[in-house]
Amino acid sequence: MNVEEMNQLENAIEEIVEIAKKFQLDFYPMRYEICPADIIYTFGAYGMPTRFSHWSFGKTFHKMKTQYDLGLSKIYELVINSNPCYAFLLDGNSLIQNKLIVAHVLAHCDFFKNNAHFSNTNRDMINSMSSTSERIHNYEYEHGTENVEKFIDAVLAIQEHVDPSLFRKYNHHQKNEPANIEKQSKGKTGFEDLWDLEQNQPSEESKKTKTPEKTEKKFPTKPEKDIMWFIEEHSPILEDWQRDILSMLREEMLYFWPQIQTKIMNEGWASYWHVRILREMDLTSAETIEFAKLNSSVVQPSQHTLNPYYLGLKIFEDIEKRFDREKIFEVREIDSDTSFIRNYLTKDLVEDLDLYIFEKQGREWKITDKTWENIRDQLVSSRTNGGFPYLVVKDGNYKNNGELYIKHEYEGLELDLKYTERTLPYLQQLWGKNVHLETKIEDKPVVFSFKDQKMQRRFL
Amino acid sequence: MSSSFIVSREDWSLHRKGYQDQTRHQEKVKEAIKQNLPDLITDESIILSNGKKIIKVPIRSLDEYKFRFNYNKNKHVGQGDGESKVGDVLGQEPAPSGAGKGEGAGDQPGEDYFEVEIDMEELETMLFSQLELPYLKPKEKDLLKVTDIEFNDIRKKGIMSNIDKKRTILQNLKRNAATGQPGIHGISPDDLRFKTWDDITKPQSNALILAIMDTSGSMGSFEKYIARSFFFWMTRFLRKKYEHVEIIFIAHHTEAKEVTEEEFFTKGESGGTICSSAYKKALEIIESRYSPENYNIYPIHFSDGDNLTSDNERCTKLINQLLENCNMFGYGEVNQYNRSSTLMSAYRNIQHPTFRHCIIREKGEVYKALKNFFSKPEVG
Incomplete structure (x- = not known):
């Protein structure tokens, strides 16, 4: 990109920002960075420019880059949820491509800034991830690259199992530990148990079976959704550096979680706005044609898998039609994909x-x-x-032997059994003792156990 | 206004992380190939790729496993072109061994085979590193010399084309430093260094391999596949590692005949089985063309073990005769279902130190058989 093209781009961005503000979009200061393809694809594979090194990212990078080289797919931009907000544009994009992307990215940034599910995300994650990466690198020196890699392999296998609820702040050394149970069960006002009713309604069956052992300490007191946290806190075998890595990777997952949760909305929102912003611009006829082509390739429906851009765009347009523009701003503030689809x-x-x-x-x-x-x-x-499957730690002291009992809250979707059997050993590696996972096959409850380095499957 | 955004373009050429982790991934792929060698060597895509330099092999162990849903057993939402209706077929699962992918199955996670490209040469090096001809003896009459040259010496005189530039420059640097004017300048004839070579001679003995295969009707497609895979890798191994080795191919059912390599690997026959015919043929060939005095001889016989029962005793006798003339005799039995009363039950009683046998029940055991036949005798 030469100086003149750069000036053109800057002028275009200025115009786009102006229009976006008129539309009441509310975004962080923007940093646009022009990058060559391999850098964009690196960021795409890692999810963040500063993320730690791992072969699985290398695998993804290789796959993505090959597809690009073969002309099968192309990433035009990448945007980071941060303040200031970083957006990476592919060097070689045409001016009109960049116009669309800049508008698209502004709407993404508005979404990051205003959607409630992002309210707890760390807006300085670029730096946090950079220091995570550095710390992991130092652990490699200290404990050997292979040891660190093996450990990260295991952590990545269960990384999605965190609790991203907005209102639950994890207070280390306090929650869900056996020591607290007595205090809680005695109670101060006698009404504490009411708080539990909502989350922990025991089914008829389990009520019956559990009554006699009510006095026994349960660990965790309530089923724990945050398996990453639970292992970090309670695994008997982890060394300090391992806990540190676990904790850092959990933070990264919590950072990415709202993006996973709002994929359809976020892409729909950005597509909705890039169309409207570009409509306000003075495009040449050649640009208009190229824009139309590009836009249709972004939002084109595809068979078998739903194109999130298209579905999200259509729902937002429909909401605007049925209510008004104010309503779509409200939706972008409070909803996530599940409520978005359920309601609209x-x-x-x-x-x-x-x-x-x-x-x-x-x-x-x-x-x-x-x-x-x-x-x-x-x-x-x-x-x-x-x-992802919804898993909880049901018992951290199973068989009174410190074994880990995980339950899949089955809601009609079966697990991939082969993958389950291959993942349990990782869980065992992190927990140090035998691990068990309860799920259902053909509506029959079954327990997978990885015991003494052997996999067992047993119907209940 | 203009302060709300910045456009920049930096030099990213030093950002190599993606490539570094890609390299690490490729290293892991190689490790995985090593671990999967037994499965890989019976992979049809490799055996059929004869001649190609780069081959693709499927690797499974590099999945990033996690708890996930079973795609095939669950429902999904899709989008049509406006005219979809219940009952429309979107795609079919590909036939079990077909190469093509069904439309609908294309985007399912399913079995995530990772195709890796590997140099055939590299694969062979990994495979054959542990294999060798056992009991190889120097044969007095025809001791062959392999001559090779190796550049392993440096001298001050030599031919200009063999000049060692690095050492010459080093020498020049040293001399200049000694005279107080460090740097590279004024290269004199004194600085010149030349590489030179030595002749190396390795004695190597002649070897003869008799590849004997049962082609009778009872050899099903699995049995033939296994036997041929074994012989395929055996011939590649022998030709790669030994310069003077001859391979004679013998196919037999009720009678045996010497066949060409191509016939051996492609032709099927039928009929009953009399293994002794093959052994007789082998003895004949040894007697008429390859004297044990000049050759290390290795008959290797593959069969499903389904021999005419009355022939078994004769076979045992002939094997003992062969063993007297040969360095080793190898018998491999492809016995998928663990049938009893086979040739193997007769051969179990042969207590000769250079008689080796092996049963193959599944594809993965071909590599085991190779290692069994072509490894140093265990000491003690």
């Missing part, structure tokens, strides 16, 4: 978009359902917990 995906929209449910029957993938409520609910369930 309507019958008309499902039919209009020609959505359907498909599944495998025999060897064929078939459309099996077009009932709009089922489609909506299926979409919601696929986005629940970021699309």
